[in-house]
Structures are given as C-alpha cells and as structure tokens.
Amino acid sequence: MVDGIPLPKRVGGHPALDFCNTYAGWDERFNPRGEWLRSYEVLARFAGYLELIDESDVRRLCRAAARDDEGAAEVLAETRRFRKHLHSAVTEPSSARLLGPVTRLVQRAAAQARLRPGAQGTARWEIPRSAGLEMPLLVLALSAAELLTSPELLLVKSCPGPECGWMFIDGRGRRRWCSMSSCGNRAKSRAYSQRHRTRA
Numbered sequence: 001m002v003d004g005i006p007l008p009k010r011v012g013g014h015p016a017l018d019f020c021n022t023y024a025g026w027d028e029r030f031n032p033r034g035e036w037l038r039s040y041e042v043l044a045r046f047a048g049y050l051e052l053i054d055e056s057d058v059r060r061l062c063r064a065a066a067r068d069d070e071g072a073a074e075v076l077a078e079t080r081r082f083r084k085h086l087h088s089a090v091t092e093p094s095s096a097r098l099l100g101p102v103t104r105l106v107q108r109a110a111a112q113a114r115l116r117p118g119a120q121g122t123a124r125w126e127i128p129r130s131a132g133l134e135m136p137l138l139v140l141a142l143s144a145a146e147l148l149t150s151p152e153l154l155l156v157k158s159c160p161g162p163e164c165g166w167m168f169i170d171g172r173g174r175r176r177w178c179s180m181s182s183c184g185n186r187a188k189s190r191a192y193s194q195r196h197r198t199r200a
C-alpha cells in the first residue's frame with residue numbers, strides 16, 4: 001500500500017518488468033481482477049513508486065488529471081496498450097514485428113527526453129514537465145528501451161503460477177516463482193494436498 005493505494009510488489013528487478021507486472025494473468029484471457037492500473041492517479045503514483053518521477057510531479061499530475069478526465073483516460077488506455085506490447089517484446093525480443101509498436105512509443109519519448117545530472121554521479125534521461133499527462137507513460141517507455149537493450153533481458157523469466165505470469169530477472173538461474181509468499185506458497189500447498197489425496 002502506497003498512500004492508501006494498493007500497488008503490486010516490486011519483484012521484477014527492473015522498473016520495466018515491474019510495469020508489466022501491473023497486470024496479472026498473462027496466461028489467460030483478459031482478467032479484470034488482474035488489473036492494478038485502475039485509474040490515471042494509480043499510474044502516476046506507480047511511476048513515483050518506481051522512482052521514475054518525483055513525488056512533486058506525482059502530485060502535480062494527479063491534480064492535472066482531475067481537471068482533464070478525458071485526457072487522463074486516454075493516457076491510461078495507451079499505457080495499458082503499451083504494457084501489452086512491451087510484454088510481448090520482452091517475451092520474444094528476436095521478433096522485429098513485436099518490437100515495432102514499442103519502438104514507436106520510445107521514439108516519442110526520446111523526442112522529448114533530455115539528459116540531466118543524476119544522483120549517482122552519472123547523467124540520466126528525464127522527461128520534462130511540458131510532456132503533461134504523458135509523463136508517466138514516456139518515462140516507462142525510456143525504461144523499457146533500457147531493459148530491451150540490456151544483457152539483463154536474457155535473464156528474464158515468467159512466473160508459471162495460475163493467473164500470474166509476472167516477470168522477473170533471475171540472476172542465479174534458480175528462481176521459479178514471482179514470490180515465495182504468493183505463487184510459491186500456493187504451489188507448495190497444492191503439491192501437499194495432491195500427495196495426501198494420492199495416499200488416501
């Protein structure tokens with residue numbers, strides 16, 4: 001819970017994967033219960049939670065969204081579409097066809113991005129306030145481009161849990177579940193009850 005809003009746990013190891021994980025149930029047909037990005041406000045807060053935008057920008061964007069319902073709904077819908085495209089591209093990065101729609105949004109983000117001094121002594125890409133309500137979507141696009149061109153992409157796995165499919169970086173090659181406390185535990189208790197059924 002962040003400011004009273006439920007947000008998905010950051011288990012991905014990269015902000016672009018945590019963004020994909022704002023939907024659960026990639027193995028199924030559309031599952032409305034699996035949607036975390038239920039409003040523009042949640043999207044803005046989520047970008048803040050990932051530390052891709054500042055808290056002051058989160059508050060400013062929430063106020064702007066309250067004044068422009070239609071504009072905010074459009075950005076939210078486009079963000080969800082982008083999430084689907086990104087999920088496909090991460091799953092199959094050797095497909096030029098799947099990279100196409102991601103490229104188009106990254107180009108839009110790059111056209112507005114500028115280099116600013118970062119906290120760690122290096123520079124970082126920043127989307128200026130002039131991007132308006134699109135700021136969270138464009139910072140997520142830059143993060144997606146970073147992941148897709150990084151060797152970390154080769155370590156990405158998807159959780160096999162039912163109604164899950166959350167993605168994460170498996171650095172040691174030993175991780176199976178998004179988190180032991182959710183899908184991992186459910187699998188353990190399923191295995192336990194199956195063992196007991198076979199014995200009975």
Ligand SMILES: [Zn+2]
Pocket residue numbers: 159160161164165166177178179182183
């Ligand atoms: Zn899972």
